[in-house]
Amino acid sequence: MYAKVIVDVPSAQTDRQFDYEIPDNWKSIVQPGMRVVVPFGPRKIQGFVMSISEQSSYEQTKAVVELLDAEPILADEFLQLGNWLAEETLSFKVSAYQLMIPAALRTKVRKQLKANEIDSLPPHLRRLFDQGKVYQWDDLIKEGASVLSDVQAEVKKGTLEVEYVVLEKGKTKTQRLVQLNMSLEQALSLLTKRANKQIELVHILSRQPAPISIQALLEEGQTTHASLKPLREKGIIKEVDQEVYRDPLSGLQFERTEPLKLTNQQQQVVDQVNPCIQKEKHDVFLLHGVTGSGKTEVYLQVIQQALDLQKEAIMLVPEISLTPQMVNRFKGRFGSEVAVLHSGLSMGEKYDEWRKIKRKEVKVVVGARSAIFAPFDRLGMIIIDEEHETSYKQEENPRYHARDVAIWRAQYHQCPVILGSATPLLETYARAKKEVYHLLTLDERVQNRKMPAVHIVDMREELREGNRSMFSTVLFEKLKDRVANGEQSVLFLNRRGHSTFVMCRDCGYVATCESCDISLTYHRSQNRLKCHYCGHEESMPRTCKSCGSEHIRFFGSGTQKVEEELTRVLPEARVIRMDVDTTRKKGSHERLLSAFEKKQADILLGTQMIAKGLDFPSITLVGVLAADSMLHIPDFRSAERTFQLLEQVSGRAGRHELTGEVVIQSYSPEHYSIDLVKAHDYQAFFQTEMNQRKFGQYPPYVYMTLITISHQELMKVIDVAETVVAFLRRELSTETTVLGPVASPLARIKDRYRYQCMIKYKNEPKLRKVLVEIREHYQRELNKGLQLTIDLQPYLFT
């Protein structure tokens, strides 16, 4: 019997199955989807069993050396999904499989030196084995080169041996429990009358039917470890280790909520989706619901339907909106049947949540992108909230989109998918219009609340009237009003730091990062300049590096500067700033939001991260300080992103009894992506933008593929890029457009020059084959400095 194994070596040459003999004692145990350790050349590595076969076409096969799982870690569904995903994203199969298992289960191979005959070693080598029979290879490197060749000589003789140990990173957490090791009478007979505390502890234990934790025991007995120790020494108690889950939400209480009464519109949506769950029919729904229309309640109720039918559900949310508010709503409705997966969890916590799913202890998963791989086997519903969010696309290999995986899994399980958004991605809405997806609309807010009124302020006008501050008169007055009335405001600015760039007034020199083609951002609190791409930091120069002048000035405002300005012009306002810099520490996100919720501040000032999910009753004003900040980015989706962001931010206002207002400051208020926010008119935006896309031949009218080439040397990059483009033009059909090569918008990052080329096509069956050929051609150079990334359906063009 042979196991067909995909080995854990992510490279083009090893991206296929290898055959290994299964030793007799494992023949009945090994199954597809299990992890094994196999010999691979001179070393030992991990692999995934794909299938089991009676024969092998290889004359000589090595045997599986270790079995890492007692049952398959990847169900058949995932073996198929991985195969599809690898092909779809042009990545290695093993990389696709690694996505599906928690990081804690990924293995590391440790190389070590084992002494077979310590006594026959020369003294300078024998020294290494003072501590034991093994010596870590990593430490050997520090010993110097001559030792290495001596070691190699001994390995040849057989006195030393090179070993490979496969280690799992994660551990299960255990808790120590105690119980009585004998009857109460026996125990008491072993104790003196004066040992009051010990006697009490024994009594407590005798009342417990099951072992209890040491902590609980000592607490109940009102004592410390001092009274436990003698019991342990006399053998009166027995201790056992029990596996426990790390609970990221420990100590939190969730108030149980009941389903809310649905509006007619909400009910219609539920009525269309529920039959699909019941009849096990696959369908993709686009739920287009304006902000505040109660999409979340719809999600909760269709998930309830799935649970009622003994099925499971996955709900994806953008990382950024996986706020305590969202978690509370799910925990409140489904209690302990929910697992939560997001990047804020530690590796161990993620592993525990994953095991709860695998063991069927939960029925619902709420999580960010990777939660789409939750190991359920009776999926009844998949929901992707804020479907247009860019975070659903992974920006490293495998470059997959959670939506595509969701639809694949839903087809496999024959269940519906709901894509929900107030501002769907253009491609998605176009598909709904073509009836590829099923369109469901919620165009009214719940309880007939009005959409917030939007004022658009022309900042050029403000400037002309002599207002050079970053707040327009309108916004400032309204802010002041809110603070006076005890209502809350949200201020949004898509830039962190203090100033976006620092320029010399005399010679025009702009401080840039030495490794990237990016201007440095000034951070006031540390008085330093930072690169937001590579993390490089330097102190703020007193004089211009180029001409020595002292006239260095700050330009472009970030959140830090706005905060400063606010305390100056509106000293009575209490401000909370939320951006990457203030939320870096674990839990600070929650802390800041709950402080705002408790009305410990009047103004919440922040970047992207406050744009979604916030639902606080007393927010009645939303201010957008620089609406055009995204508009001039060289990306065909910049108008769409601007509209989406403005709509999302506006949606934070007036979600409850108090009506809301929005003030948008812009230097191009006539642009449709800004102007149409006034009427909250997605339809009009869709039409206008579709015309633009048609005119420029952009998605959804064409598909796109982006190839980015980078290298330390500029000439090398240009050379490769030109060769690639020429090859593409020659191989692809004449209807396909190949653009470039051009320097990437971020032309240099971390000392690497970057060029890109874009392929636009409608129908190109040869594409994958041609792309694979390009990658194979540069195989050799890929190890040596050259980087070539291929992104099918890119979201970002940096």
Place this chain on the structure above:
DNA sequence: AGCACGCCGACT
């Protein structure tokens, strides 16, 4: 990815 094998230049 590692690792061995193998082929050329700078040394004892």
Place this chain on the structure above:
DNA sequence: GTCGGCGTGCTC
């Protein structure tokens, strides 16, 4: 003559 630099190819 040998040590060790890296290019090339293989791993069931």
